Amino acid sequence: xxxxxxxxxHEGQEVLDLGCGSGxxxxxFEELGQVNNLIFDGVDFxxxxxxxxxxxxxxxxxxxxxxxxxxxxxxxDDLGTEKKYSTLVSVGVYGDFLNPVDLxxxxxxxxxxxxxxxxxxxxxxxxxxxxxxxxxxxxxxSEKGVAHYEPDSSNCVKNPEAFFTSLLGSGSLLNxxxxxxxxxxxxxxx
Ligand SMILES: C[S@@+](CC[C@H](N)C(=O)[O-])C[C@H]1O[C@@H](n2cnc3c(N)ncnc32)[C@H](O)[C@@H]1O
Numbered sequence: 001x002x003x004x005x006x007x008x009x010h011e012g013q014e015v016l017d018l019g020c021g022s023g024x025x026x027x028x029f030e031e032l033g034q035v036n037n038l039i040f041d042g043v044d045f046x047x048x049x050x051x052x053x054x055x056x057x058x059x060x061x062x063x064x065x066x067x068x069x070x071x072x073x074x075x076x077d078d079l080g081t082e083k084k085y086s087t088l089v090s091v092g093v094y095g096d097f098l099n100p101v102d103l104x105x106x107x108x109x110x111x112x113x114x115x116x117x118x119x120x121x122x123x124x125x126x127x128x129x130x131x132x133x134x135x136x137x138x139x140x141x142s143e144k145g146v147a148h149y150e151p152d153s154s155n156c157v158k159n160p161e162a163f164f165t166s167l168l169g170s171g172s173l174l175n176x177x178x179x180x181x182x183x184x185x186x187x188x189x190x
Pocket of ligand 1: 018020022023025043044046067091092096098
C-alpha cells in the first residue's frame, strides 16, 4: 500500500490512518522511504493498539469506533478542531472487520481534493468502486495481492477473543493468525 500511495503524497503530508492498530502503515512508509516526514494521525477503537502507534511516532491518536455515524464529530471533539485530511489510508479494516459502506463516516474527515487508499480482503473488490463513486471518488489505482499476517505479529488486537466477542454481528472477522490472505488495494481521488 505504501508503494502504491507514495506517488500521491508529498513531503511532510498529513495522513489519517483508519484502524491504525499499532501503526504498521506508518512503519511501511518509513521503511519504503519514498516520501519523507509524513505525519500520521490514527483512529482505532483499541486503546492498547493506540499506545503502540504512539510509540511508532504517530501524532494524534483518537480512540473511536469507525462504524459510528458521528465518527467525524467524535474525532473533532478529541482533536479540538474540525480538521479534514487530504489523505486517508486504511489497511485490514474495511472488509475484514467493517462493511465497506461504513467508509461513508470516514469520508466526512476527507477534504474536497483528497486521496483515499483502502486495502482489505479480496471480498471488498466488487464493492469499493461503488462506494468510492457514491462519495465522489474516482478509482485511480486498483490491485490484487496477498497480505501476510504473522502469528506473533502485533498488527492485531492482543485479546482477540474479547475483541471478536465485541464485534459479533458486525460482519466477517479476520483471524489474526491467518497467513497469506488475498487482498485488494484501491486508491481513490476526488
Ligand atoms: C487487522 S488490524 C490492522 C491494523 C493496521 N491497519 C495494520 O495494517 O497493521 C485491524 C485494526 O482495526 C481495528 N478496528 C476494527 N474494527 C474497528 C472499529 N469498528 N473501529 C475502530 N477500529 C477498529 C482493530 O482494533 C485493529 O487495530
